[in-house]
Amino acid sequence: MGAPVSDPPADANTQTKFDQTGKNTGNLLIGHALRRELAVDSYAFGTGHDARQVNENFDLIAIPAANFIYEHFDFGYMADFIERTTLPCLMVGLGAQSSSLTSLDLNIPAGTRRLLKIIAERSNSIGVRGEYTASVLEHLGITNVTLTGCPSLYMTLEPELKIRKRESDEGALRVAVNGSNNVIKHSFAPSFAADVERHLLDTAVRDNYAYVLQNEFPEIDIVLGRSTADQAAQASGALQRIGSQLGSSAYTAFLQKSGRVFFSVDEWSHFIRRMDFSIGTRFHGNMIALLSGVPALIIPHDTRTLEMSQLMKIPHVTVDRIGKIDIARLYDSTSFDEFSRNYAKLYQDYIRFLDLNNVAHRLNPVSSSLEVSAN
Structure with missing residues (x-):
């Protein structure tokens, strides 16, 4: 549940495709990334499944999240579904949306508050988009969080992410x-x-x-x-x-x-x-x-x-x-030097986050040389 974990059907009409992205094609990166990162034998998507069968056939409820903490988004339906199950949860990429990074007392719908409480109880740590979201959750009494950013950052499954800048004599910029x-x-x-x-x-x-x-x-x-x-x-x-x-x-x-x-x-x-x-x-x-x-x-x-x-x-x-x-x-x-160095550190933190939640993953291991350079 959460961001879509597969592309919409190629033969669907535009509106259907758009709806299946969660009404923003950028969401595809969030769901695709988490699906790629987790080591799973099988999966199902959405909240339209029988809770008893979910308990019997699956081990984890994984939620590739977006800006869920927002006054106009009520995720009570998701809370209802999870409450009917007994499975542990993994939520990654949770974000708070506000007009200011200093405003913590947000007008969050009751259903979303209930969802956040359930996720906090059923996971060892919640992966949040940044320090602001962590502060909003702390204001709500939820402190078991890890700063992961968006799961899309780790979609390559590689411990290094290098950005190539072209030479100045290569013609007009594309x-x-x-x-x-x-x-x-x-x-x-x-x-x-x-x-x-x-x-x-x-x-x-x-x-x-x-x-x-x-x-x-x-x-x-x-x-x-x-x-x-x-x-x-x-x-x-x-x-x-x-x-x-x-x-x-x-x-x-x-x-x-x-x-x-x-x-x-x-x-x-x-x-x-x-x-x-x-x-x-x-x-x-x-x-x-x-x-x-x-x-x-x-x-x-x-x-x-x-x-x-x-x-x-x-x-x-x-x-x-x-x-x-x-x-x-x-x-x-x-310049992308700082980004690349920081990526190496966040990548290691992300692996530790998944390990903390007892979730098997497909991220490639970090070499000892990279560990030293990232610290």
Whole structure:
């Protein structure tokens, strides 16, 4: 349960595919990663299973989590399901969503509070996205937590993650841009977030960069060739939200030419490997680049993206500090040495976290030389 652990059926319609990603294609990385990391003989997904059969046929309830701690998300249905079972639980990637990293007293629905209590009781430690989420849980009286970040970070199953930067004489940069123009209102700096989204779009249009979408409609329908007059009007509304002067016809033409959306992790990874740089406000849109060895810069716009970027030491500049987007300058000034060193440490911590929860895994062992260099 939680983030999807497999791609939607290739022959499903767009809406079905989108729904099965949890309404954001970035969720695919979370679920795929945890499924890949755990050493399992068989698995089932979802809460629509008979509790008695779950108790008889399975050993663990694993939950690849996202920003579950949010005032608009009530996970009482998940708590109901787990309460009917007797199995231990593993939750990884739990995040709190707020407008500020200093606000701990969140208006969390009762069902979600009940879920968190059950998970805390049935696991030795909960894997959280960062220090902010750990503080929110401590405020709720839950202290058995480990700072793991997102499970997608460890999806390669390797103790080293090296990022390759191209030489300056290799021609024009091949860039993938991603954005979040539909979630500006819950940014910690909405006006700056709108400016960043506009700059990202204008840059992608001007330089003909790929523009990767994750949950934006009607843009996704336009990219997939399902454009209608109504959708063009809705796209115009998206432009107005970010203060763009780009006309709806030009926006539609750009999306049809350079827009991308992926319902397959392998296809997404294959695409991003052809890029030299990934930049934008989407965490997982940039994470898949890093996992593929491609340089990426995250522009955090909310607590979800910021606390993970901070913990994992992923190169990042917040929306209120980045200013006008200069791709070449940002690429040249971004170093991944600290990220790679920190990855080695987090990887070891993640193995210890899984061991603490008595969960068998497929992560490759860390050599003694790497252990020394990471400490």
